[in-house]
Amino acid sequence: MNHLVISFISPDKPGLVDKLSHTIKQYQGNWQTSSLHHLSGFFAGIIEVAVDEGQTDALKNALNNLPNFNVTIEVATALSPKSPASLVLELTANDRPGIIQEISSVIHQQGGNLLKLVSSQESAPHSGQDLFKAKATITINKDALAPLVTQIESLADDLMVDISH
Structure with a gap:
């Protein structure tokens, strides 16, 4: 299982989260953690998605090809160790x-x-x-x-x- 850390920005309009979540689901990705915000007419966020190694490249390509989205994706092959108490x-x-x-x-x-x-x-x-x-x-x-x-x-x-x- 790979973990993708996806950051994006897009001009804001209704349905952006639906489009992102549909694309992630289409490649059997599991949306895990996110922070999404409307900022000065844009919608921006960062999402962590768990996805099977065999689906990783296809999901990355699909996300990179979403129209009007500027996307950056980093792949982590192992989960970070538990962080100390915060x-x-x-x-x-x-x-x-x-x-x-x-x-x-x-x-x-x-x-x-x-x-x-x-x-x-x-x-x-x-x-x-x-x-x-x-x-x-x-x-x-x-x-x-x-x-x-x-x-x-x-x-x-x-x-x-x-x-x-």
């Missing part, structure tokens, strides 16, 4: 250029590994100022957690970090 950092701050780079740099410097990042920009309820909000799933040695939070919070006076598991 935790979620919920981050809120006034938005500004470079905030993702600053946060990811601190996570890296503290020995953490960023597994997933979902971010958004929203208007603050009272001031209307742009707020940065993110959920970052990371793995990190528990001894490094307190210094990590301290360092992230020191990036800006208004940056708040909540931790969940």
Whole structure:
């Protein structure tokens, strides 16, 4: 069994997920994990699909030939080992250029590994100022957690970090 990691972008229109899932099913692929988003008139995502080795090339060709899809596919022949326990950092701050780079740099410097990042920009309820909000799933040695939070919070006076598991 191969695992395909498929990333794509397409101009948004109804039926894109149906088209993708139909193509995957047609080659006996099993849609396992995904993250799909509408972004500024485009639909983009990343999907992990398990597929029999004998169907891998045919599925890759079918996905690459979908009209109006820009697709990148990587093949993994073995599953990744189980990752260490993870935790979620919920981050809120006034938005500004470079905030993702600053946060990811601190996570890296503290020995953490960023597994997933979902971010958004929203208007603050009272001031209307742009707020940065993110959920970052990371793995990190528990001894490094307190210094990590301290360092992230020191990036800006208004940056708040909540931790969940």
